[in-house]
Amino acid sequence: MTNSITPHKKTKVITKKLLAIAFWILLWQVAYTAVAQEILIVSPVQVITRLFELVRLPEFWLSTLLSISRIMLGYLIAVVVGVLLAVLTTKISFFYDLFYPVLSLIKAMPVASFIILALVWIGRDNVPMFISFLMVLPIVWSNVSAGINGVDKGLLEVAKVFEFSSAKTVLKVYVPSVLPMFLSACTTGLGFAWKAGISAEVISVPEYSIGTQLYHAKIYIETQDLFAWTLVVVLLSVLIEKMVVYLISKFDGRRTS
Amino acid sequence: MIKLENLSKSFEDNFVIDNLNVDFLDNSITCVLSASGAGKTTMLRIISGLEKDYLGKVIGAGKVSVTFQEDRLFDWLTALQNIEIVSDSKTAKKLLEQMGLSAQADKYPNQLSGGMRRRISLARSLAVQSDTLILDEPLKGLDVALKQSVYSLILDYSKGKTVIMTTHDVIDAVNIADRILYFSANGFKIEKDIAFEIPPKQRDEKIINKYMEQIME
Numbered sequence: 001m002t003n004s005i006t007p008h009k010k011t012k013v014i015t016k017k018l019l020a021i022a023f024w025i026l027l028w029q030v031a032y033t034a035v036a037q038e039i040l041i042v043s044p045v046q047v048i049t050r051l052f053e054l055v056r057l058p059e060f061w062l063s064t065l066l067s068i069s070r071i072m073l074g075y076l077i078a079v080v081v082g083v084l085l086a087v088l089t090t091k092i093s094f095f096y097d098l099f100y101p102v103l104s105l106i107k108a109m110p111v112a113s114f115i116i117l118a119l120v121w122i123g124r125d126n127v128p129m130f131i132s133f134l135m136v137l138p139i140v141w142s143n144v145s146a147g148i149n150g151v152d153k154g155l156l157e158v159a160k161v162f163e164f165s166s167a168k169t170v171l172k173v174y175v176p177s178v179l180p181m182f183l184s185a186c187t188t189g190l191g192f193a194w195k196a197g198i199s200a201e202v203i204s205v206p207e208y209s210i211g212t213q214l215y216h217a218k219i220y221i222e223t224q225d226l227f228a229w230t231l232v233v234v235l236l237s238v239l240i241e242k243m244v245v246y247l248i249s250k251f252d253g254r255r256t257s
Numbered sequence: 258m259i260k261l262e263n264l265s266k267s268f269e270d271n272f273v274i275d276n277l278n279v280d281f282l283d284n285s286i287t288c289v290l291s292a293s294g295a296g297k298t299t300m301l302r303i304i305s306g307l308e309k310d311y312l313g314k315v316i317g318a319g320k321v322s323v324t325f326q327e328d329r330l331f332d333w334l335t336a337l338q339n340i341e342i343v344s345d346s347k348t349a350k351k352l353l354e355q356m357g358l359s360a361q362a363d364k365y366p367n368q369l370s371g372g373m374r375r376r377i378s379l380a381r382s383l384a385v386q387s388d389t390l391i392l393d394e395p396l397k398g399l400d401v402a403l404k405q406s407v408y409s410l411i412l413d414y415s416k417g418k419t420v421i422m423t424t425h426d427v428i429d430a431v432n433i434a435d436r437i438l439y440f441s442a443n444g445f446k447i448e449k450d451i452a453f454e455i456p457p458k459q460r461d462e463k464i465i466n467k468y469m470e471q472i473m474e
Contacts, residue, residue, distance in 0.1 A: 152329075154325065154327060154329045155329060155331065157307055157325070157329070158325070158329050160306070160307065161305055161306070161307065161321060161322070161323045162322070162342075162343045162385065163320075172331070172342060173331075176331070176333040
């Protein structure tokens with residue numbers, strides 16, 4: 001089956017989306033006019049103007065790039081470690097018993113507790129990376145574990161009868177079976193990593209980061225900056241997610257026939 | 258030749274197979290008939306090496322190839338890739354053509370009909386060079402119109418192998434089997450052991466009817 005949309009329908013969909021966005025921006029403008037206090041709320045135009053000022057500053061790019069690289073590094077490490085842990089804990093019950101409580105604890109503990117603890121343990125520059133790692137790890141671990149446990153036993157018997165090598169069984173049976181759950185963990189984890197990472201930056205205040213900029217905007221009561229930086233976080237979140245989804249669709253293309 | 262010696266298998270104190278002794282000859286297709294749930298699949302799983310927990314001996318199975326009762330195709334591979342995963346590309350393409358599925362080579366299993374999937378599953382087991390070929394209801398769900406060509410394919414690819422096949426349809430058995438073993442539902446005992454003298458490809462309608470009567474007796 002194909003999901004082809006006619007150009008006419010496509011324009012209609014885009015128009016609907018744009019109208020919805022226009023409605024909320026308009027409401028924002030109305031709220032701004034009604035409140036009329038720039039400490040509480042600034043106008044959409046002011047935010048965009050401020051954003052254009054910010055992008056001219058080298059500090060903007062330094063903060064943004066360092067935030068992205070820290071959070072994405074934590075994310076990538078979590079993806080790798082999560083997969084390794086999933087393999088280990090599904091195949092050797094000793095490791096499952098050993099790691100299960102830790103992962104449950106990570107899932108249950110509030111992010112703020114971790115951020116403050118990490119601040120004490122590892123110093124402010126590495127906290128966002130660590131937090132992004134901790135957010136993504138249990139998601140990847142549990143999804144990939146479920147994927148491995150859910151591999152069709154009948155197909156494993158096929159692999160056995162036709163004498164697949166261990167490597168071939170992993171590549172041709174396990175990987176394709178687990179891939180959908182792994183990819184969904186990657187997409188879900190990304191949003192968590194990004195938001196928790198920025199929160200960690202606000203609390204840990206590394207020298208250059210988006211979170212630090214948000215923190216400064218707060219203490220100097222620069223509402224215009226607060227809105228502009230928030231917009232940056234949202235835009236980057238959308239952009240990074242679109243990029244990851246695009247990469248995944250390329251990677252997973254052969255399945256969507 | 259495959260020799261089963263004093264073979265027993267129980268599930269929770271219930272002996273599905275109770276002290277079975279039987280030989281399956283080389284270069285011969287043995288068709289196993291019995292009531293469903295009697296122990297056919299269990300015996301085939303033991304010979305395939307998938308069931309380890311049994312009493313007695315299995316001798317001489319060698320390299321085994323299997324058509325499982327379920328198709329067990331890889332959803333993420335095309336029809337052709339599903340065969341290529343066990344053989345070279347040339348054999349896979351040839352088999353797909355012989356099964357009349359060349360046009361479906363690049364289709365995925367979920368885009369194919371039940372009968373097509375069955376033929377791919379069968380083709381996969383025929384593509385492998387093996388000593389023993391196990392066919393657990395290989396013709397399940399196949400169109401009657403297709404059966405003759407599939408019979409002759411099974412016969413061609415069975416040469417030199419020890420073939421053990423199950424079926425629910427006696428017509429399949431009289432068309433391709435060299436020998437028929439009828440098992441009892443209770444304890445999986447051999448009730449009938451009939452060897453057909455005339456090779457499958459030389460049987461005309463008269464002989465097939467005669468063999469049918471022999472089984473039905």
